[in-house]
Amino acid sequence: MKLRIVATFLVVALVCFAGYAALFIAPDERxxxxxxxxxxxxxxxxxxxxxAFTVAFxxxxxxLATRKINWDWLGVAGAEVGVVACSIGLVTGPLWAKPVWxxxxxxxxxxxxxxxxxxLYVSYLLLRGLIEEPGRRATLSAVFGIFAFLDVPLVYMxxxxxRTQHPAPVIFGGEGSGLxxxxxxxxxxxxxxxxxLIVLVLADRYRLESLRHEADELRQEVESRTLGxxxxxxxxxx
Amino acid sequence: MSTARAAALILAKELRLELRTRELLTATVIFALIxxxxxxxxxxxxxxxxxxxxxxxLWIAFLFAGSLMLHPSFAREQSNDTLDALRLAPVSSFAxxxxxxxxxxxxxxxxxxxxxxxxxVLYNVSLSGVVGxxxxxxxxxxxGLVVTGTVFSAISAHTRMxxxxxxxxxxxxxxxxxxxxxEATASLLSPPATLDRTWVSFLAAFDIVFLTASWLxxxxxxxx
Numbered sequence: 001m002k003l004r005i006v007a008t009f010l011v012v013a014l015v016c017f018a019g020y021a022a023l024f025i026a027p028d029e030r031x032x033x034x035x036x037x038x039x040x041x042x043x044x045x046x047x048x049x050x051x052a053f054t055v056a057f058x059x060x061x062x063x064l065a066t067r068k069i070n071w072d073w074l075g076v077a078g079a080e081v082g083v084v085a086c087s088i089g090l091v092t093g094p095l096w097a098k099p100v101w102x103x104x105x106x107x108x109x110x111x112x113x114x115x116x117x118x119x120l121y122v123s124y125l126l127l128r129g130l131i132e133e134p135g136r137r138a139t140l141s142a143v144f145g146i147f148a149f150l151d152v153p154l155v156y157m158x159x160x161x162x163r164t165q166h167p168a169p170v171i172f173g174g175e176g177s178g179l180x181x182x183x184x185x186x187x188x189x190x191x192x193x194x195x196x197l198i199v200l201v202l203a204d205r206y207r208l209e210s211l212r213h214e215a216d217e218l219r220q221e222v223e224s225r226t227l228g229x230x231x232x233x234x235x236x237x238x
Numbered sequence: 239m240s241t242a243r244a245a246a247l248i249l250a251k252e253l254r255l256e257l258r259t260r261e262l263l264t265a266t267v268i269f270a271l272i273x274x275x276x277x278x279x280x281x282x283x284x285x286x287x288x289x290x291x292x293x294x295x296l297w298i299a300f301l302f303a304g305s306l307m308l309h310p311s312f313a314r315e316q317s318n319d320t321l322d323a324l325r326l327a328p329v330s331s332f333a334x335x336x337x338x339x340x341x342x343x344x345x346x347x348x349x350x351x352x353x354x355x356x357x358x359v360l361y362n363v364s365l366s367g368v369v370g371x372x373x374x375x376x377x378x379x380x381x382g383l384v385v386t387g388t389v390f391s392a393i394s395a396h397t398r399m400x401x402x403x404x405x406x407x408x409x410x411x412x413x414x415x416x417x418x419x420x421e422a423t424a425s426l427l428s429p430p431a432t433l434d435r436t437w438v439s440f441l442a443a444f445d446i447v448f449l450t451a452s453w454l455x456x457x458x459x460x461x462x
Contacts (some may be wrong), residue, residue, distance in 0.1 A: 064458055112413075127407060130397040139392045139458050144407060147386065150451055151411045154444060158414035161436055162421065181457040 008023070011196045018186075018193035026186040044190040045088040046114070048198045052082030053121065055202060060145035063081060063138055069213065072138035076128060077205035079121050081198050109159035116155045132214070180185045188207075193232045209221040241336065244329035248337020256345065259434075266349045267305045273299040273359055288361040293423035296357055296418055297304040303381065304346055305405040308387035311338050311396035324460070331460035332453050335388060339452075350376055350450065368426045371433045378441035379419035385448045386411055392459040413446050 022040035056078025062071035093111065094104040105111065115189035124145055131137035256262055277295050281287070315321040324334050354372070358365050367374065387408055394403040422437035452459075 064455070116410055123406050123410060127393070127403065130399060130403060132398075136396055138462075141398060143389070143455050143458050144393055146455065147389065147411060147448070147451060150447055151414065153449065158417045158440060161440065162381050162417050176264060219405040 003069070011200050013191070014193040015197055021186045022187055026183050029183075032100055035096055035099050037214055038092050039188040040080040040187050041194070042089060042096060042189060044194040045085050045092065047224045048194045049082050049085035049089055049117075049193060052078045052085055052198055052202065053152075054078070054143060056082060056121070056124075057149040060142040061151070066145075067183045069122040069134070072142070073206050073209035073213070075138075075142060076125075076209055077202050079124050079145065080203050080205060082122050083118065085126065085194075085198060086114060086121070089114065090118060093211045100161075107159075107163075109163055111158060113152065117152055120151065124148060134213075139188060149213050189208070213227060239329050239331040239334075241330050244327075244333035245336040245340060245456055247431045249326075249333055249340045252338065252342065256341075261308060262310065263345055263349060265343065266303045266354050269306060270299040270303040270353050271356065273302060274360065275352075278360070282406045283361075286364055289363060289428065292361045292363055293427055294392045295361075296354070296423065297379070297420050299353075300380070301351060301409065301412055301416060302345070302405070303349065304383050305388055305408045306381075306401075307345060307349075308342055308384065308408075309394070309401055309404045311388055311391040313391070313400060316395045321460075330456070334460050335392070335452060337458045338391075339384050339388045342388055343380060346380050346384055347376070350380065363427055365427075368431045371431075372423070372426055374391070374433070375419065375422045375438065375441070378423075378438065378445060379415060382415045382441060382448065383412060385445060385452060389448075389452045389455075389459060390419035398445030403433060415441065418444065 018040075022037055026037065026040065028034075056075050059071050059073070059078055063069075063075060065071075097106070098104050124141060127144055128137055128141045131140060150193030240283070242341075274295060275285075277291075277299075281291070283291060291439065327334075354376075355365070357363070387404075390404055390407045390411075394400045394407060397403045416439045418440040422434050423442065425432050425434040425437070
């Protein structure tokens with residue numbers, strides 16, 4: 001417990017410092033100025049998102065391989081945290097794109113892929129909510145999770161091929177070949193801080209799921225006991 | 239019993255069931271036709287526009303029709319309690335899944351064979367000279383659709399709101415298939431008719447990836 005409190009404080013401090021670094025320490029970008037500063041957390045949110053989805057995939061495969069419910073907790077924790085990180089990326093992206101590209105959204109391979117990725121994992125979470133029985137929920141959602149993960153490279157490849165056959169959008173000029181060293185350091189700091197943050201949140205979500213599981217088991221036990229005593233009491237008078 | 243023989247038996251059973259009722263095929267064809275007609279009302283395309291949007295429209299219609307048509311595949315077994323009987327049979331889970339995939343493939347492909355000529359007439363597209371290559375594209379595209387669709391039909395049969403759940407699971411997964419199938423069809427239907435090898439191999443890769451995945455995961459789908 002002490003370790004958790006200390007870890008939480010450390011991670012919060014790290015994220016705050018990373019935010020400060022992104023806003024004040026990183027040098028001004030020549031053409032985009034202040035708007036560019038969203039980039040540090042935008043890129044960091046993607047690395048967090050892909051890490052979390054990879055964790056979810058490991059959880060899905062682990063569950064099917066071992067049939068231990070702990071892996072299912074890892075799966076749901078990864079998917080939920082990943083969807084949150086993905087949503088942050090999908091919101092910060094257009095905020096930056098509107099002033100820089102002139103449009104909120106463009107159907108570029110990377111954007112499209114992450115959008116589909118988001119849809120897939122939202123469906124995964126939705127699916128979990130609609131299956132009652134825990135064992136079946138774990139199995140079926142793990143199968144879907146694996147299919148979804150396999151689909152991601154295919155989505156990316158198809159969009160790459162699709163867009164290279166068409167002329168690339170004019171607004172999409174190749175971004176920054178080579179980063180200023182300070183910018184690079186700040187970016188690294190932001191990525192590390194968000195990764196620490198999601199590890200913390202993942203661990204918490206995992207623990208929550210295990211507590212929920214425990215509570216369900218206890219509830220079932222209580223129910224079976226009260227049912228047992230009811231049947232006894234109805235028997236007693238006769 | 240070998241997997242191939244068991245799958246063939248399941249296929250025969252599904253076809254017999256469909257021949258007796260004919261409800262699935264009729265509903266699929268009519269549904270896809272409605273999408274094609276409504277599109278014309280919504281966008282009022284000129285001849286050039288309908289040629290430009292035609293392949294996309296056609297595949298959207300098949301994707302929607304497929305995501306509705308595949309639902310009974312496992313839900314019917316579920317509501318008639320016949321899935322337990324299938325499970326008890328001494329055959330591999332993949333054989334059951336494969337038999338259903340083949341049956342669904344036949345249904346959807348027959349629906350496409352009926353619909354594509356109607357589409358060609360309505361949208362003024364010429365099919366002469368490209369039929370063989372078009373069949374290749376449709377076989378590969380439909381295969382990918384029914385492989386993932388049958389697997390997800392087995393998943394959604396166990397959920398609440400299962401009619402809604404299947405399209406929700408299936409359609410995002412099919413995004414790359416849609417792009418590939420539409421591009422391959424478009425390159426065949428626009429004047430210098432060519433078979434786009436990149437997209438055809440992409441479709442084949444999609445089919446192989448998900449067929450392999452369903453072979454590996456079949457036990458988890460059909461089990462209790």
